[in-house]
Amino acid sequence: MSTDAARPDAADGGALAPWVGGYLRDHAIHIAVVAFFIVYPFLYDVLVGQFGLPAEMLLPRLQTMLVVLWLGLFAMSFDFVxxxxxxxxxxxxxxxxxxxxxxxxxxxxxLPLLPGGLSFMTLMLVSALLAVxxxxxxxxxxxxxxGVYFAMITLGFAEIMxxxxxxxDWLTPGQSDPSDGINTPAEFNPELGVPFVDPLQVETGVFGDDAILGINFGDLLVYNENLGAIVASYFAIGAVVLVCYLAMQxxxxxxxxxxxxxxxxxEERAKAIGYDTFKFKLGAFMISAFFGAVAGALLVAYRGSVNPDAAFFFLVTGFALVAAIIGGLGTLAGPFxxxxxxxxxxxxxxxxxSGGGLQPFLAEFLPGGILETTIGGDLTVSxxxxxxxxxxxxxxxxxVFVIFVLYVPIGILGTLRLRLGTDSVATYVSRRLGGSTGTGGSGGGGDSGAGESATAAGSVTAEGGEEDDPREGGPAEGSEEDDPSEGGPAEGGK
Amino acid sequence: MIEHLLILGDLLDLFTSPSRLIAVLIEGLAKASLYVMIASGLTLIFGLMDVINFAHGAFTMYGAYMAGGLILAVGAAEMGFAMVVVVFLLVMLTIFLVLALVGTVMEVSLIRRLYEYPPIFQILLTFGIAITLEEFMRMFVEFQGINNGQYRFGWETPRLETVPTALRGATDIGLVRFENIHVLEILLGVVTIVAIWTFLNRTRYGLFVRAGVEDEEMAAALGINVKQTFTVVFAIGSGIAGAAGVILMWDPLWSVSVPLALAVLLPAFVIVIVGGLGSFKGTVVASLLVGMIDAFGTWAFQTGAITFTGIDDMMIFGILVVMLILQPRGLFGVEGQGDHG
Amino acid sequence: MSFLELEDVQTYYGQSHVLQGVDLEVDEGEVVALLGRNGVGKTTTIRSILQLTPPRSGDVRFRGESLVGKDTHEVAEAGIGWIPEGRRMFARLSVEENLRAAVPNATDVDEALGTAYDTFPILHERQGQRAGTLSGGQQQMLAIARGLIGDNDLLLIDEPSEGLAPQIVSDVGRALLSASQEVSILLVEQKLSLALDLADRFYVMDHGTIIDSGETDDVTAGDERLRRHLSA
Structure with missing residues (x-):
C-alpha cells in the first residue's frame, strides 16, 4: 500500500543508519501486512486465473478489498475515539x-466561500477540517x-444530518430527489497523490488511471487486464489509508x-491526576472526525457519487461498530x-x-440433479x-457478530494480543525479532529473555491493561455502582 | 416578507379557529399513542435491566408482518366493521403472546449471559440480533415474492387493504375533522398506559419490578427472584413492541416493511431518553410532547409554512439533542442511570 | 451443627483478595458481633453469606445446608434477612410498599403489615409516604421492620447506628434488642458499647481474617484487648 516509501527502505535497510533497522523491526508486522496488501491483487489475479472458480469463491474480490479500505479506515477512526x-x-x-x-x-x-474547480486532495482536506x-x-x-447519553446525543446529531x-433540496439543484444521492460532475477527476509531485498523482475511479509511475497494472495482471484501474485506485487509496493509520497509531x-x-x-482517576479530561476527549473526537471524513472522501474518490444511506445512515456507524467488535475494540488495526x-x-x-462467493461455486460444481431436487412445495435446492x-x-x-459478542468479546486482534501476552502485535513481533524498543514506548530491557518480560510488564502497566478482557471489570464495577453507601469494594481495596 | 406574513396568518388562523386547533390536537394525541406503544416496552426493559434493546424495532416489525399475515389469512378484508375490530384485537393479543415468547427465549438463552458485563455488551448483542432478525424477514419476504401467486398473499405490499372502510378516511363532527383510524389509536394508547400502570402499581409482581429497578441487590436479599423478574419484564416489553406493530400495520404513515424496524427504533429511543431512562411516567409525557410537536409540524408543512419534507423526523431528533443539552437526565430521569459505559 | 457456619471463606473483588479465610459461627438465638476497623472485610463477609459477592472458595452453611452457589433470593427464602449499611430503602416506593416487597409469597400480607405497624407505630403513621423522604432514624426502623417482616430466623445487620443522632441510636438499640428475642443476629457495629450491649459473643476481624473471638461478658469497651485491634 505504501507503494513509494516503505519498499525502497525495506530493500536497503541493512545499509542505512542503525535506527532505520530498529524502526523497521518495530514495524515489521506493519511492513508484512502492507506487503501482503501490495501483493494481493497480483496473487488474486494469478490464483483465480490458475484455479478458476474455487479460488474465486474463497478470495475476496479486488473491488471488495477496495471498499474495505475506506470502510476499514472509517471503522478505525470510530475505534480511535x-x-x-x-x-x-x-x-x-x-x-x-x-x-x-x-x-x-x-x-x-x-460550497460557499470556496472557488469551484478545486482538486480532490484540497477538497478532501477541506472536508476533513470541516469535520473537525x-x-x-x-x-x-x-x-x-x-455512557448511553453520549451515544444518544451523537446519534441525534448524525440523524439530523x-x-x-x-x-x-439545496443539495441537488437539478431537481432530483436528494434521497437518491448526488453525483460529481462528469469533468471532475479525483486525483490522489503526493501534492506538487506530478508523477505521483493517480486518477482514481473505475475509469481512472491504470498506471502509477509508469507501471501499468493492466499489463501486470495476467488474467484480469481489465482490472488495471481498480488496482491503481486500490494502491492510491490504500496509501492514504496507511498514512492515516500510522498517524492514528x-x-x-x-x-x-x-x-x-x-x-x-x-476517568475519575485521570481527572484526579490533573488531566483536563474534557479537552482530551474533545481532542480525540476531533482527530477521529478528521480521519472519518477522509474515509468518506475516499469513497467519493472511487465512486464519484454519494447517497444518504451510504453516508449519514445509522447503519454506517452500526457496521463500523460490528467490524470494531469483530476485529477488537481498542486495537485500532483490529476494526480494519x-x-x-x-x-x-x-x-x-x-x-x-457472477464473481466470488459460495453460491456460484455450488451452482457450477453441484450436480444438476441436486440443484433441481425439491425440498418442499416447489422449492428447489437452487x-x-x-x-x-x-x-x-x-x-x-x-x-457472526452475535457469536463474537458472546464468545470472542475482545475480537480477533484483542484475542491475538491476549494470547501473545503483549500490548500490541507490533510490539510482540518487534521483540521476537530481537528489538529492544517496543512501539508502546515502554522502557526497554536487554535482548535477553528477562528483558522481554520486563518490556512486556512495562507495556502492560503503561497501557493500563489494554489487553484485558473488557468484561472483566464488569462484576466488580457493578457492585461498586449499585450503591455507593455500601462499603464492600472500598473495604477490599485497603 | 410576504411569506412571513402568510405564516403569521396561518398561525393566527390556527389559534383563532378552535376547530383547527382541536383537529391538530387529536392528531397529536394519536401520534402520541403510537409513540407510547412503541416506546414503553423499551422503557420497562431499560428501567429494570439497564438493557437497551436494539432488537425492539425488529420485534415491532415482526409484529406488523405477522399481524398482516394473520388478518389476511382469516380473510378480514371481507368482514364487517365490528368483526374486523374484534379480529384485530385478537390478533393483537396473539402477537403480544408470540413476541413475549420470543422475548423470553432471547432473554433466557442470550441476554442472561451478559448481565455481569458492562451495558455496551447488551447493546452489541441486541444489535446483532436485530440485524439478523431484520435480514431474516427480508429473506422471507423476498422469497414469498419469488413465489408470487403460489401463496395466498403477497407480502411485499403493505396490509392497508385489510383496514375496514369505517376506519379509513376522515369524519367531521361539527367543524372538527379527524382521521377515523386516530380514534382507534388513541383508544389503544390509553389502554396501553392503563395496563402498564396497573401492572406496575397494582400488582405484586409490579411491586417487585419497581423494587428491582431501584435496588437489585436489596430486592434479591428480600427474597425477590430478580432474574425471573427480568425475564418477565423482557417478555412483556417484547410483547408490547410486537403489539404496537399490529396498529402500525394499519396506519398509513407507517404500514409494513422491513425498514419499519429502524423507523420505530430510533423514535422510541428518543422518547425514552427525553422522558428519562427507565421512567414510565416520563415515557408517557415524552410521547405526548413529541406527538404534539410532530402534529404541529405536520400542520405547518400542510399549510406551506415549512417546505422541508423531513420536518417530523428532523424535529424528533432535534428534540433529542436539545433535551440532552438542557436536561441530560430527561424529564423524569433518575441520577446515575445510563451513565456507565 | 451450627445455625450459621462459615468455613475458610475466601472472597475476591476482581483481583483483590478481600476475605482470606474467614471462619465464624452463629448459634440459634444468639447475637454475635463482628468487630474490626474500616475496610477489614466485615461487609464483604455479610455479602458473602448472602451470595451477593459469592466466595471463591470455602463454605457457608445455614442449618447445615450449603448456601454457596445459590441465588441471593434463595438465601433470603431460607430465612436470612439483611439490614444493610446505609439502609437501602426503595426510596421512590412508599413505606408500605417497602414492607410489602419484603413479605414472603406464602405469608398473608395484611397480617404481616399489621404486626409490623404494631411494633413500629411511626411507620403506620407514614405508610403512604415515600421512603426516601423519611428521616435517618425512621429509615432505620423501616429497614429493621423490613428484616423482621420477612419471617427470617437470622438477621445480618450492618452498621445500624451509622449516621444517627445519639437519642435515635438508643431507639434503634431498643428495637434491635426486642428483635433479638425472636431471631439470631450477626451484627456489624462501629459503636463498641452498643455492639457489646446487644451481643452474646464477638469476633474481631483484620485483613480479611478472624483474629480474635470471645464472650462479650469477658470484655468491656475500654479493654486493651479490643482497643488494640480496633483503633487505627
Missing part, C-alpha cells in the same frame, strides 16, 4: 457523511454527558493517547481486519450471479440457495 476513550461515538457516520458530501458539493461548486470543526461543536455539548441529506502511542486510555480505564472479515463473509455467503443467500449477507454477518 470509541475504543480508546470508551465514549461510544454512535453518530460517527456524521463525519463519514461530511467527508463524502463536502467533496461532492465542492466538486459541484456548491463540526466535531468540536458536537463534542462541546456532548462530552458533558457520558441524515434527514437533511435526504430532504434538503502514533497518536495512540503518544502521551496524548495514554491519557485517552486512562480516561477509558478510569474486522471489516475484511465481515465483507469476506458477506461476499462468500451472499454474492450471487431456489433455496438463491432465496437464503443472495444479497442477504447481513443475516450471516449478524449471526
Amino acid at each position: 470509541s475504543g480508546y476513550t470508551g465514549y461510544l461515538s454512535f453518530g460517527h457516520a456524521a463525519f463519514f457523511g461530511i467527508g463524502a458530501y463536502t467533496v461532492v458539493l465542492g466538486a459541484n461548486g456548491q 470543526v463540526v466535531a468540536f461543536l458536537i463534542g462541546l455539548v456532548s462530552f458533558r454527558l457520558s 441524515y434527514v437533511a441529506s435526504r430532504n434538503w 502514533r497518536i495512540i502511542h503518544s502521551p496524548f493517547g495514554r491519557v485517552m486510555i486512562a480516561i477509558r480505564e478510569n 481486519f474486522g471489516y475484511i472479515f465481515l465483507e469476506g463473509i458477506e461476499e462468500f455467503l451472499a454474492r450471487g450471479g 431456489g433455496a440457495l438463491d432465496a437464503f443467500m443472495t444479497g442477504h449477507g447481513e443475516f450471516y454477518a449478524g449471526i
